[in-house]
Amino acid sequence: MNWPFISTNCERKRHYATSPSLSIADLFPAHKAVLCAASTYFSAMFTSGFQEASQSEINIKGSSAAFEQLLDFAYTGVIKMNTHLISDIISMASYMQFNKVVPLCSEFLNVAYDEKLIRLPDAFNVLNIATAHELPSFQKHAKKYLAKHLVEFSETSVFLKDASPEYVESVLIRKDLMQWAKEEQILRAVVAWLKQDWDNRRLYAETFLRLIRLGQVPLANLKQLMDADIQAIPECKEMIEEVEKCLALKETSKTLLSYQFPHLFASRGRWTSAERSQFFAGPWERERKFGTEDDNIAVCPNGDIAVVSYHNNSVGMYSSGGSYKSDLDLRQGMNPRVEPCPWDVTVNADGIIYVTCDCYVLMYTAQYVYEGRWVAMSPENKSSESESAELHGLTIDRNGQLLVGKVKNPMYISKHRQDGSHISSIKVNIRPIYMASTSYDTIVISDHDNVRIVDSIGQVLHTLNTNRQVSFWNPFGVSCYNDIIFVCNSDLGNTHEISCFSLSAEYLGSIAVKNRSYGVTIIAKDNCKLLVLCADKVLMYVNKSFTL
Template identity: 35%
Template sequence: MACSKPSYDELQENSLTTCSICLEEMENPKALPCLHSFCLKCLKKVAHPPGSFICPLCQEKIPLPPAGVDGFRDNFFFNQMKERKAIFTTGQFIMPCPSCGATDRQVAARCMDCNGFLCQQCVHLHDTIVPLKVHTVFTLDELRLGAGDMMIEHTRPEHDYVTIESATEGQLAEIKKLVTNCKGLSHQIDEAITKTQQVKDHFQKAADEAKKQLDNAKDEAQKVFLKALKENHTANTNKLAEIQTKRSEKIDNDIKSLQNLQSRLTNAMDVANQVIQTGSKHDVASNYSTLCKNLTQLQESEVRPTVISKGFGVVKFKPSQKSRVESVNLGTVLSSRGRKWVLEKQIGMEGSGKIKGGLGVAVDPNTVDIFIADFSDKNIKVFDSNGNYKRVLQGNLKIPHDVAVSSNGLHFVTDCTAHVKVFSADGKYLQQFSAISPYGISSDRGGSQLYGLTIDSDGNLLVGSDNKHDKYISKHKQDGTHISTIETNICPWHLGITTQWRIVVCADNTDTNVEIMDHTGNLLHTINKPKDAKSWRPCGACCSNDGIIYVSSSNAGDHGGIYSFTEDGEYLGCVTNDVIHAEGIAMIDDDRLVVAQYGYPAKIFSYVY
């Protein structure tokens, strides 16, 4: 029965027949475990026993077989494509006849029992020699119509067997399913490459702008202390170049890694699709194990595409505040790493604004007022951006725990009850609403207490909840409408949100981990105790606009600390150890931090260069 086969034009477009080392059609092709194939002679140039070598295409480490390169599996699939190429294009195929050895005769047919092509003379021999008459022989025309895919029936009843159609039907279906799943991963990789390239472009633009400002500062002061000016400019330029070189190398390596992953995935999918589209049943059965292993490994979590933090693309130049005449110090090239933080002031030390039990802290994005939840006084104390006391927010609060302020001035408060309390910009109580558990049970019905609060870049409120049965974060619009809920492993005592919409979860000081999750609740990273921290009981977290996470660590019997991390959980350094029983923490602006201290005044820290 005839079956439809692809034309040679489709096969010719496939890059599987070209050796990526010599860029010519492969000779004696060998297939590596990563599914890339190369000429035998080319592989011998790049792989030398004993040990292993790196695949020239995907950079995967390949162990050498005991027999060396010759021990790799032959790429029989390429040889079949080469045969089909001749059959599909000209209908003619000249190769050494495996029966008589003649090298100048056109191939006329293929014997399925001898598993080889025959010249016309050997076809006649098959018709005349009695033992060969029972062999199944197909002409080239019959092969073009798919006759070679038919399975010869097994005739020995004493053998247990299944037909290859039956054996490969499920295998082919599984390969198709894996290829379909890989398409989604391919899309993720494309997005990751695009976003990483955007970070690179953003970083280059920032570096160019910093260089421009640096050069302008140099020109303004060029007439004064020219020699010292040039020395300072050179030092800053070198520092900027060093930062740019290291960061660019990291970004380029990430892009290369993603591209290599995409190459591996594309190659595996190409091989699988070739088996699906043009492979015989024998091809499916022979390739099934290797294909499924590679396609499955490529979908495992460790090869999922990741995008570096936006903070990695931050670099700027801050001009010196000193007179250009008095000093030749132009300023300093700044990276998002290496900040030196100092205590600016303490707030809430006395009078009506005295803080007795500070827990949560928030900053109004418009007025830059500072809001601190006072556990002991059962109110929210409000200070201006310089720490001067302004007013108090009251409203039948039980035990104020955390506070958040939206861009339109609404104030949200949790007070260790089952409700979020909502106040207007002038402090008037408006309403309250419940959080919703993963099982659809409201916090007031489930006996939950609400703790951490934060607002994402879309203005939605994230509320942390904990009870005896589950811990979760409930997402709401500002009018209280429930959007979604995700489960957490630890009590969401305080919450932070990063520039990449990652959620930072800090428990009370009974848990020593900080968890970074995506918006669907998948755990991305766990922050553990920093190597230079004397004590580590993380309670609060906040995130800066340049992608840095700040975590406050509490220890009632000793000084705690504030520590900085990337959005991927990489430890950057200690901001300060000058805190006691630190709780909630918030950014006042890109240069300042405010931290609440239970039983002590709050503190504002700023960085110097």
């Protein structure tokens, strides 16, 4: 496409017929028509009666180098970016509403992050600019990039001197951080930040250290890092004593340490305590209801909602607002003389939909087109088809692989690639009727009586229990978001709730619901929305005071 003002840009640089001139540190001649066409900000300035419309020179704030690039873009449609200037360009483009430039900045940064072309201090500047201008996509990618390179970033003066307590806490509660750094490296980064300005930062020591799984740090290194200043805080000294007690138990008992000392080994959920309080406090308001005879539910990347109805032999697809769109064609993948009897549904990051029906897993594209069916495999390489097995629970693990649960003896979980090819299987001692995966390669399983967390070889790590102020425990569907486990819990009367636990089985709180529930999931968009499946409908609850 030909850019309409390319030749005019040459005239601008010769100061030919320009009005006004824009002043930062340098003087930039420009044409009003061009500025109005490129920027909503300047369009409003020159067409809405502001005094700048009649001025020959206008003072603006920002970087001269960045503004010169924006001005060249207005005339030519081309912008020159580099990693040193990118944060200034984002700031000025966002403020002055050069709306076509912001997506170009995003594309540039994606390449810079992937190929590590951007310096960590520059990435931190991008994060600060994105936070100031409320650009969540830029924030997300900058945080991930900095978390991925935490060890290196923690050694820079920018991290030690300029990182705010809010930023450090946000790093500690990111669920994907553990993929890139060991607990000892995280502890070293936090201690270095605290000691940089100990007098003013010591009040954060207990809070931040409790977000680190200290049980995974060698004791000698832990004592060295948590020096006399830190141990002078009683709560911090108690943490070291707990680790010592834990290690002593390890020498004398085979008891699972993460069960005895959950806060030393597993996450409390990747939210701050204040965020958890706000999440549970609500208010949770029922926004709408849709669907009929529902059993399980999943949310697609595009916001569509897949709802399983076992009794109606269907999987209905709904919009994010609850409007019915279509049904998946289940009979195309099944014997026409046999009812499909769908049980569970899950969706991967590419929008591929998986449904368990009898002894098969049916697969559909993101456009709801049937792709084929395949079977689960036992640890002894027997197919679920040959065993006439009942497949129930489905979930996607953190590596994008599909986990399928077989509920009749022998019970097992079968792991598959996106195309259905088998990877491995593990035996379990609980019927995997409902399943959810966590960011620590563990699996949450519910069988209507118990909810257990198992590791990658099927060993039970935790059993969720009701050691709390609730007199009933009747669990159904489970899901996991931000390392918080959500359990549908209903008694035989009129008391129903979504009970929430940490990955170490610690009870965190509950959300009251008005109907008996069988499935639950979180929609992390705009306000926090909770989808709850009841006996004959899907209920959508929204917490308008809490944003994910």
